[in-house]
Amino acid sequence: MAYDNATAYETIELFGLTEKGAVLPIPEDDTLKDSITRETFEALLGQLRGTGLEGEIEPLAHGFATILQRRKVALGKELDRTADKIGALAKSHDGSEIAETALEEAQVRFLQLREIVGAVETMAEAAAECYEVETGHAFIPAAGSRASVWAQETGAVFEAQQLLEQHDRETAAKSKVEGxxxxxxxxxxxxxxxxxxxxxxxxxxxxxxxxxxxxxxxxxxxxxxxxxxxxxxxxxxxxxxxxxxxxxxxxxxxxxxxxxxxxxxxxxxxxxxxxxxxxxxxxxxxxxxxxxxxxxxxxxxxxxxxxxx
The missing domain is CATH 3.40.50.450 (Rossmann fold)
Structure with missing residues (x-):
């Protein structure tokens, strides 16, 4: 694919990114699933089939998928911390340029993290599917859960979140200025x-x-x-x-x-x-x-x- 063949320098030139902290584009979901995750999975384990190391395919495949699952969880926690930071910065905003810059940087980081979390979650799910195809067993991470946070919600948690969302909508409606x-x-x-x-x-x-x-x-x-x-x-x-x-x-x-x-x-x-x-x-x-x-x-x-x- 074009994304795979492009060098870092070509990508930087294409998107006009020259600063050290510039953000490169995140690959599309199809690229994340196929060209990155599945091809990496095959490159790692394909050569072990029919050899004396074939018995290691299952634990290695499980380890590879688990790494992505754990990374997804870690990034999700960082995303939550960044959201809390934005809330704290907004409440303590004193109108200074320093406070304004800190709030803008936190929002930029939040948006970046949200995209990264989505990409890693796509890769993690693709790796879990590769494990299941390869071994015939359901993938269960060594720690934590394969399911996303939203899939683990209990009825009480769901109702609580719905209540908070309704409160946020009502508060936004009251403060919204139209005209x-x-x-x-x-x-x-x-x-x-x-x-x-x-x-x-x-x-x-x-x-x-x-x-x-x-x-x-x-x-x-x-x-x-x-x-x-x-x-x-x-x-x-x-x-x-x-x-x-x-x-x-x-x-x-x-x-x-x-x-x-x-x-x-x-x-x-x-x-x-x-x-x-x-x-x-x-x-x-x-x-x-x-x-x-x-x-x-x-x-x-x-x-x-x-x-x-």
């Missing part, structure tokens, strides 16, 4: 509540009419001024909010500008931006939004003269 993202920012000294309430009411109604969708508010969680009033509007109207807190420890003075980039990330697909007065950060947000082709509404503070803005 069209609308970014709001502005001056920290803004005091006119009515202007913000009336403006956001009109924007919300227009989006409902044109797109038949609810909005949810995106802002930096300012404790004063326009963003604080906009957050009050959202609570009063029952509109969901997504707060992008500046990570001062990670980005220093650039933290508010980094928040602008995060809110304008394409994956959030913001519908537009509303700026109530503003400062350099709000100006930066408006310019970046317009560069992305988003509609930017600028509302002047009625308490200030144009020259004061």
């Amino acid at each position: 069209v993202p609308l970014i709001v920012s502005g001056a920290t000294d803004w005091t006119d509540i009515d202007v913000i309430f009336n403006t956001l009411d009109k924007v919300r109604d227009r989006i409902r009419q044109n797109r038949n969708q609810e909005i949810f508010l995106c802002h930096k969680g300012g404790k004063h001024g326009a963003e604080m009033i906009a957050a009050r509007w959202a609570r009063a109207r029952g509109v969901a909010q997504a707060r992008f807190d500046p990570r001062w420890s990670a980005h220093g003075r650039a933290a508010p500008f980094k928040c602008n980039d995060e809110m304008l990330d394409d994956k959030f697909a913001a519908t537009g931006v509303v700026l109530f007065g503003g400062n350099g950060v709000a100006l930066n947000l408006g310019q970046k939004a317009e560069a992305k082709g988003l509609t930017v509404m600028r509302v002047a503070d009625p308490a200030k003269k144009p020259s004061d803005e």
